[in-house]
Amino acid sequence: MNTRYSFGGDEHIFVEVDEEMSLEAFFKSLSMTNAVRESRIRGVTEICPANASFQIKFDPDLIAPDDMLAELKSLENAAAKADSTLETRIIEIPVFYNDPWTHETLMRFRERHQDPSGTDLDYGARINGYADVDSFVAAHAGSPWFVSMVGFVAGLPFMYQMVERSRQIQVPKYLRPRTDTPKLTVGHGGCFGCIYSVRGAGGYQMFGITPMPIYDPKQEISYLREFMIFFKPGDIVKFKPVNRDDYDAAVEAVDKGRFDPLIRKVRFSLDDFQADPAATNAKLLEVLHGA
Amino acid sequence: MALEILKPGLSTTVQDLGRPGYYHLGIPLSGGMDRYALAAANLLVGNDEGDAVLEAVFLGPEIRFGADATVAVTGADLPPKVDGAEQPTWTAFTVKAGQVLSFGFLKSGARAYVAVSGGIDVPVVLGSRSTYPLGALGGHEGRALKSGDNLPVGTVRRAAQPNASVPEALRRGPGASPVLRVLPGLYWHRITEEAGRRFFEDTWKVAPEADRIGYRFRGGRPLDFVPREQPFGAGSDPSNIVDSCYPYGSIQVPGGTEPIVLHRDAVSGGGYFMIGTVISADMDLIGQLQPHQSARFEAVDMPAALAARKDRARMLDEVKAALAG
Structure with missing residues (x-):
């Protein structure tokens, strides 16, 4: 890993921990942002961790940009040695794959896609070497995903598939971004999965939709009353394929305030995961579904 | 005191100096795009420089005032009118209860800032009154204004100087060749x-x-x-x-x-x-x-x-x- 620092105008410092994505880069970025938060450097106004990088916004009237840069660099060595375990949570997210709403949308924007003759799922399955959409969906829903960034729009999680790199699903983004994406679309671009928290523009391939809201500015939904945004970096997600009936029932449960997402506390160790991803995932799923 | 929106303009939103602290979750700063003009409009009417104002893009709104107020319009050259009588920009003027504030055609710039003495008093969400329409957050119901909306105005804290004006040299803008x-x-x-x-x-x-x-x-x-x-x-x-x-x-x-x-x-x-x-x-x-x-x-x-x-x-x-x- 080769850490690179650059000023983003006179109010930001951008720190690229690594050019390529890996969980090691994510953990180093996370520990550096934690260190920045704990060191309470004067003039820091926003601390934004990303997948393999992070960004600090600061007030140059309170701290000179070069001093800010020196402060960040001084934190790097300690962060590299930081413990890469996380007390976090695993959440089950129901997904209605191949649903009519994302299907209608992807047909509407077909001329912006690499392969206008099929659907995004057909395309994703084919270029990732799956025989059919069913086996592709089984792979997508088969392993847990690691939330490595929250952003783009309010509360949108970027998720990194927790399998060996050779098995990770990768797809390009649309040739030209769509101007519309249904709210709660489960998407994929590069190696990252995402859930669109709000309706709007988007460039990720669309695979399905979840009935579980993850952003509620009115804070009326039971599990979003304390804060309007559900996800934070470090969360672990497991998708559960559901059919139309299950989807409709879940939407109704959300509306009536009865929807209760399955969430369990869990400890994640990067070293354990690197040593044996399959066994680590099996343990995570045991916690999720276990007694 | 309330402002009744008779016509909303093209896209008029409530904005202040923004909502720092949530960018790491994808909630942006928001606030006036031209913060200088926003602050100047507030100062003209005796508000604090970060009070909430209206940001109108290209086309001005039409607003009936529920009480007397001091108003200033800065930023884009979008000529304000009170019951049809044109008023200068970058200058404080009075609108009386029942009068209608409207706007002529845009002459230059893109965004006009309309400050009202007392400030627009929509609820503070995550530390700011700014509207973030994509996230349906803040401002008036999280969206641009519509006809029929009623906007609350806060209590006047400082008496404005009638006809106060920002000197020409301090009216900052992009000019003819930005x-x-x-x-x-x-x-x-x-x-x-x-x-x-x-x-x-x-x-x-x-x-x-x-x-x-x-x-x-x-x-x-x-x-x-x-x-x-x-x-x-x-x-x-x-x-x-x-x-x-x-x-x-x-x-x-x-x-x-x-x-x-x-x-x-x-x-x-x-x-x-x-x-x-x-x-x-x-x-x-x-x-x-x-x-x-x-x-x-x-x-x-x-x-x-x-x-x-x-x-x-x-x-x-x-x-x-x-x-x-």
């Missing part, structure tokens, strides 16, 4: 030296896709990339990166063709490389650019960016001094 100063950086190394030189030589035009999220420019020559094997997770296009944070003012160039400068309602991150960042002092100016208007980018270094920031702050101090005297 130059946006840029600190190169971020992923600048991804383009060739020749492409970097051309980016600053070329004249660009504001594209129709120009809003609070970002301003798109077109008309300059496409950028050539330094060849590389794309890093894992970035995506296959040479303009793709592993999704990272986006600074406010950062200039991304999807596909190397049309630069987009992110503004106050920025998407907080994504997978397109950026060649640098518009300096903080020039962000206000972008908010006053109209589609099809020409603009150039100029490379500056950090000392120049900080000097420009000080100049802007000094101008605002001079506005305060002029209005206090």
Whole structure:
């Protein structure tokens, strides 16, 4: 890993921990942002961790940009040695794959896609070497995903598939971004999965939709009353394929305030995961579904 | 006291100086695109400089006042009228209970700031009254105004000076041939030296896709990339990166063709490389650019960016001094 620092105008410092994505880069970025938060450097106004990088916004009237840069660099060595375990949570997210709403949308924007003759799922399955959409969906829903960034729009999680790199699903983004994406679309671009928290523009391939809201500015939904945004970096997600009936029932449960997402506390160790991803995932799923 | 919105204009939103602290969750700063004009409008009517005002884009709203108030319109040259009688911009004037504030056609600029003594008193959400329409957050019901909306106005704290006016020299705007100063950086190394030189030589035009999220420019020559094997997770296009944070003012160039400068309602991150960042002092100016208007980018270094920031702050101090005297 080769850490690179650059000023983003006179109010930001951008720190690229690594050019390529890996969980090691994510953990180093996370520990550096934690260190920045704990060191309470004067003039820091926003601390934004990303997948393999992070960004600090600061007030140059309170701290000179070069001093800010020196402060960040001084934190790097300690962060590299930081413990890469996380007390976090695993959440089950129901997904209605191949649903009519994302299907209608992807047909509407077909001329912006690499392969206008099929659907995004057909395309994703084919270029990732799956025989059919069913086996592709089984792979997508088969392993847990690691939330490595929250952003783009309010509360949108970027998720990194927790399998060996050779098995990770990768797809390009649309040739030209769509101007519309249904709210709660489960998407994929590069190696990252995402859930669109709000309706709007988007460039990720669309695979399905979840009935579980993850952003509620009115804070009326039971599990979003304390804060309007559900996800934070470090969360672990497991998708559960559901059919139309299950989807409709879940939407109704959300509306009536009865929807209760399955969430369990869990400890994640990067070293354990690197040593044996399959066994680590099996343990995570045991916690999720276990007694 | 309330304001009754008779006509909303094209896109009129409640804005203050924004909502810092939530960008790491994808909730942007929001707030006035031209913060200088917003602050000046507030100072003219005796408000604090960060009180909530209306930001009207291209076309003004029509508003019936429920009580007497002092009003000022700054930023774009969008002539205000009280019951049809034209009023000067950058100058405080009175609107009496029952009178209607409306606007003539836009003469220059893009966004007018309408401050009312007492400030627009919508609820504070996450520390700000600013509207973030994409997230349906803040402002009036999280959206641009509609006909029939009623906006509460706060209590007047300071008596405004009637006919107070910002001196001509302190009415900051982009002028006839705007130059946006840029600190190169971020992923600048991804383009060739020749492409970097051309980016600053070329004249660009504001594209129709120009809003609070970002301003798109077109008309300059496409950028050539330094060849590389794309890093894992970035995506296959040479303009793709592993999704990272986006600074406010950062200039991304999807596909190397049309630069987009992110503004106050920025998407907080994504997978397109950026060649640098518009300096903080020039962000206000972008908010006053109209589609099809020409603009150039100029490379500056950090000392120049900080000097420009000080100049802007000094101008605002001079506005305060002029209005206090």
